[in-house]
Each structure stands twice: as C-alpha cells, then as structure tokens.
Amino acid sequence: MIEMSATERIFVRIRKLATLLSGAALAASTTLVAGAAPAAAAGPCGSSYTRVGVYPIKRGDGTRTGTLEVHYSSSAGKNCALTYGYGAYANTPSWKSVVISRADGSGRDPDSGTYTYYAGPVYVSAAGQCIDVQGTVPDWVTLKLDNVHCG
Template identity: 35%
Template sequence: MRFNRSAVMAGALAAVALGATTALAAPASAAPNTTPQKVCGSAYKTVNSAPIGSLGTVFLTYNASNGKNCVTTIRKNPGTAVDMSAWVYIPDTGLGDDDYGPYTSYAGPTYVYGKGHCVDWGGQIANVYTQVSGSNCAAFKEQRVTFTR
C-alpha cells in the first residue's frame, strides 16, 4: 500500500469528519482493560504515546524482530460505539496503514514497516484528534497537535 502524506492526512480527516466509513466498519468488542500489546501483539513494545484529550490514548509500538510499528487508539472508558481511528505513516517510504470506524473500546491495530525511519501517527476518539509528526527520529523534535472538530 503506498500513501501520499497529504492525501493520507486529507483523506483521513475527511473520512472521519464525514463519517463515510462508519457504516462499513464492524465495532470492536469492549475490552475495558486492553493494552497496546493485546491489540498489536505481545512482541510490540510501547515506544511513544499521546493523549486524545481526556477520552483515551493513542499508542505507537514497535516490534524489533520484524521492524514494524503498530498504532492503536484505546478509549479510557469503553462504552457505546463512537467514531475512532488509528493511523501510521512513514513519510520517506510513502507506506502507511489506517483504521476508522465506530468502536466501543479501541481502533487498530495498524501496521507499517518503519525500521530506521521517522514515523507520523495519530488517532481520534469522537471529535478529538491527535497527530504526531516526525516521531522517533533520534535527535529530531516531533510535532504534536490535538484538536477538536
């Protein structure tokens, strides 16, 4: 799968804002005490995270044995399905993955090969979005943005 960064960002926000994918996605089952490792796999270690307002957290994980990153968005209080998303993108390869839909507990997992590359990633719960750009790039400073629509 090849992605253009601006197309991924525009498409992701448009799809979520319009709710275009909500009717097509099956809700995840409630998992009140889930973890990124339960969603992504036990070999994935959390390397970064960002709050999505007070609603939950988006996690960036990494599996050193296969070089893949995984992103999942986990609600603080699972309940009635709401629009959620998780996405990951590698700018210099153009590869990415995303998951959008009405979920009760978490969105994702989303996977992409990212060994030795900077990572852009983020998630959304209801109308609150968090995006992290230029993450896990050694000495480079990442950019974090959280906004409400």
C-alpha cells in the same frame, strides 16, 4: 456407630456438596486465569511488540477523550498503533480512528469506525525511519504526531 437424624444427614450432604462445588469453582477459575495469561501477554499488536509511546487525545479545553498508543517490534522492524476511547468514550461504541505511516507519507495504514474498545491495530514497516501517527476520538478530536519514534 453414631446415628443422625434426617435433618443432620441433609446438612452433612449439603456441606459435602458445598465443599465439592467450591473446589470445582476454584479449579475452573485457576484454569481460566492460567489459560488467559498467554493471550493477554501478547498485547494488542502481537507478542514481539513493546509499547513505546502513550499519548492522551484531548479537546481544546483539555478534556481527555482518548489515548493513542504506539508499539514497536525490533524483530519485525514494524511500528503498530491503536486508538482507545477514554472517559465517556471508553468501552462504548463511538467513532475511533488511527492512522500510521512513514514520515514521508508512504506505507499509510488507516483504520476507523464506530468501535467499542479501540481502532487498529495498524502497522507500518519503518526500521531506521521516523513515523507519523494520528488518533481520533470521537470524530472531531484528533492528535497528530509527525516525525516521531525515529529508529
């Protein structure tokens, strides 16, 4: 049997503990990533929605302040919209607004306020119809699209 000094025994224990902790950290991170994937896969509007349009919201000088996204679910027959901040307005509390409706103005669904990430989601049933959609970031920069995503 090999005898170890007290110092050597401490180093062996430290290495075993480090190996054990590394394995536990790896297992925990794998569980967290695996657990997060299904939620992220659903998307902001729901699992049956597919993104059909991404539009930059820009000031008159061309500086981008936000993004307007439109999603559609053929199984639900609905469109969904969100407005995200961009640049100085991304991931920070700022005025964000989104409005969606059928092109005839009916079914209007708005959302606005001081949000960190995005305004929405908002929805409209518009199977076989065109929609109007509008995004604003911050409160004075707006993009409005009329008679789009006709289906």
